[in-house]
Amino acid sequence: METESKIMLPEDIQELELKDCHGLGSCLTEDVFLLLNIQRGGSSLTRCVVKDCEGMKCILKSSSFKNERRPLVRNNSLCPALQNLELLELIKLPSLVELCEWESICGATLPCGTLSCLKSFCIHSCPSMTKLFTLRLLQHLQNLEVINISSCYQLEEIVVDDQEECTTSTSTPSSSNSSSILPKLRKLSLDDLPKLSNFYEGTIFCDSIERVVIRYCPNLKRLPFFFPTVAGQLSPPPTLKVIEILELEREWWESLEWVDAGMQVVLQPFVRFHNRIIIVTPRI
Template structure:
């Protein structure tokens, strides 16, 4: 189902979508949020492009249903007012099937999601974030703020296990200081790109004993690289991709992201 150049301002709470839709794309629409998204239990793919949306989901205090439990692909591009995936507390099971997350050119976005949401994304395979000029942290919260919940896949109190994460891209995030305050264990990671993130102080990724990373590029000044902290020192030795300058991998990452966006209307293959 597609919506193009529609104005939903003032009608968000009364706007209703069929509960059985599986694909939803919005282009150039005016809206602050769509509360009805929480009820779309079968939605698998959603793309939002050049819309005025502030929050993907607004969750009330008395909600009793999981939000977007079937969504697998989520692409958010050119959203000038976008503030984050969710305002409010999600129930466990929300976004449980999310596999690919793309966020580009959301210039007021300061952080993408809470730790409470991130820790439940056990199916996540790809994170691609680029050109969000105000982003200071990807995952908000952590350390003492973290509360262990049922369904949280952890090894101890300061680690998050993402067993299926294969691709991790952070490109042109000039204000980014933090990815996540907890250690992210990603034994399946095989591609990493970090470019244009001069204020990033630490890489919280741990590959465990894995040597699966075959491709990637980490760019910045030599001073930045030498000062970079690592939650797992072994990870640095397993990522021999650092270089000063060059934008080849950025272009390739953009091409891959464009290809994913162009096929968002096609059914995803079974996991």
């Protein structure tokens, strides 16, 4: 009598690396976490690296969402599996077009706790991405400390207000007046993004920023960061240490548009122009 064979994998996996897994449409689904035995009672998965996987179009995918008018259920199995993830690296994924498939559905709500512990995010050489984070996803990334984006040649916008796209004709919020908060963001690196024209239409509050590195982003015209005033005067974050720009891009820096006209003057003492190539590690 034949018995059904089962794939048995270790429990409490802390690190997951997928490399050269061609033909996968997505990598983090309910089925994957069922195999990893981490779909119940929380998860020990803290680090995930996806590299050199041709055909992968998205990273997170929920098959449980069927009705476009109904929010995702809160007990979605991806939720506990991704609650403790701290590092996510996406490298050389030529077909990748979005991070979360369910975000493309109007009215969908990300499961509570999804990526809520993520501290470091790195994406490198993903040439099909045109937009990176949606505003709905960004609201879950309140513990994000490091963002490293490089060599994504079709990337046009980093944060897009998907909530505005789903509003009805009777509700017309303006994305230019919206804001988001990244309270723990310490390091931001934007490198070799030739089509990047907009970071975010609204404003972003990041009072913990320490280091900003921008190079080879010739079409980026505006930085969305907003800093509070102290005693009526515009004040940079007390944590800010340096803004690194290539010397050959000095003219680009001086032509940037700002939320407040005085912000460039306030930030100028932190700017360092370099002739050398700047290498920023995304790890924390």
